[in-house]
Amino acid sequence: MFPPRLEGPRLLLRPLVAADAPRLTAILDDPAVHRNLRLERPISLAAEREFITALARATEEVVVGIAARDDGRLLGVTGLHQLADPARQAEFGIFIGGPEEWGKGHGQEATRLIVGYGFDALRLNRVWLHVHADNARGIHAYERVGFRREGVLRQAALRGDRFVDVIAMAVLREEWRARR
Ligand SMILES: CC(C)(COP(=O)(O)OP(=O)(O)OC[C@H]1O[C@@H](n2cnc3c(N)ncnc32)[C@H](O)[C@@H]1OP(=O)(O)O)[C@@H](O)C(=O)NCCC(=O)NCCS
Incomplete structure (x- = not known):
C-alpha cells in the first residue's frame, strides 16, 4: 500500500521502486546510519529489491521514499508499520543518509508528512516509536x-x-491536532 504523493516545502514522499535499491543499500551500509536501526546486515541488493517489491502488496504498513523536491535525489525512507492494530496505533520509522544530509530539517519534515497522513487519512489514534x-x-x-x-x-x-x-x-491524535 502506498499513500498518494505527500509533499512538503522541500521533500516529496513517493513510492519506492526496484531501481532505488542500490542507493538505499549504500545509505544503510554507513555505520553512522545503521548503528541506530534494528536491522539485519549486511543487506544484499537482491534482498533490498525484494523488500521494495513486496511493499506494493503490503496491507499492514506504508513505507515510502524520502526525496528532495529540487533534484529528486533519494534521501531515505520513512513509514508506518503494524497498521492492523485494533487500537488504531502504528509504529513510525525513518532513516536518512548519508550523514551529510542530517541537520537540514529533512527528518522533521518527513516525519510531519507521514505522521500527518497516519492521523488524517488512516484515522490513527496513536503513533509510537522506539529510539536508542x-x-x-x-x-x-x-x-x-x-x-x-x-x-x-x-x-x-x-x-x-x-x-x-x-x-x-x-x-x-489529540496532541497532533492541537499543535496544527
Ligand atoms: C534521526 C534522523 C531521521 C533525523 O533526521 P535529520 O534530518 O537529521 O533531522 P532534522 O534536521 O529535522 O532535526 C534534527 C534536530 O536535532 C538537533 N540535533 C542535532 N544533533 C543533536 C544532538 N547531538 N543533540 C540534540 N539535538 C541535536 C538539530 O539541531 C535539529 O534540531 P533543530 O531543528 O531544533 O535545530 C536522521 O539523523 C537519521 O536518519 N539518522 C540515522 C538513522 C536513525 O537514527 N533513524 C532513526 C531511528 S529511531
Missing part, C-alpha cells in the same frame, strides 16, 4: 514534531555485542 537512548538527534527531532517520551526500555536493543537502552515515544 543515545540517538540525541533523533529524539530531539521527534520532540520537535510533537512526540513525547513515555519511558525507558532498559537494554532493549543490541548494538554489536552491547545492549543499549531504548526510549519509547508517542504522539496522540
Whole structure:
C-alpha cells in the first residue's frame, strides 16, 4: 500500500521502486546510519529489491521514499508499520543518509508528512516509536514534531555485542491536532 504523493516545502514522499535499491543499500551500509536501526546486515541488493517489491502488496504498513523536491535525489525512507492494530496505533520509522544530509530539517519534515497522513487519512489514534537512548538527534527531532517520551526500555536493543537502552515515544491524535 502506498499513500498518494505527500509533499512538503522541500521533500516529496513517493513510492519506492526496484531501481532505488542500490542507493538505499549504500545509505544503510554507513555505520553512522545503521548503528541506530534494528536491522539485519549486511543487506544484499537482491534482498533490498525484494523488500521494495513486496511493499506494493503490503496491507499492514506504508513505507515510502524520502526525496528532495529540487533534484529528486533519494534521501531515505520513512513509514508506518503494524497498521492492523485494533487500537488504531502504528509504529513510525525513518532513516536518512548519508550523514551529510542530517541537520537540514529533512527528518522533521518527513516525519510531519507521514505522521500527518497516519492521523488524517488512516484515522490513527496513536503513533509510537522506539529510539536508542543515545540517538540525541533523533529524539530531539521527534520532540520537535510533537512526540513525547513515555519511558525507558532498559537494554532493549543490541548494538554489536552491547545492549543499549531504548526510549519509547508517542504522539496522540489529540496532541497532533492541537499543535496544527
Ligand atoms: C534521526 C534522523 C531521521 C533525523 O533526521 P535529520 O534530518 O537529521 O533531522 P532534522 O534536521 O529535522 O532535526 C534534527 C534536530 O536535532 C538537533 N540535533 C542535532 N544533533 C543533536 C544532538 N547531538 N543533540 C540534540 N539535538 C541535536 C538539530 O539541531 C535539529 O534540531 P533543530 O531543528 O531544533 O535545530 C536522521 O539523523 C537519521 O536518519 N539518522 C540515522 C538513522 C536513525 O537514527 N533513524 C532513526 C531511528 S529511531
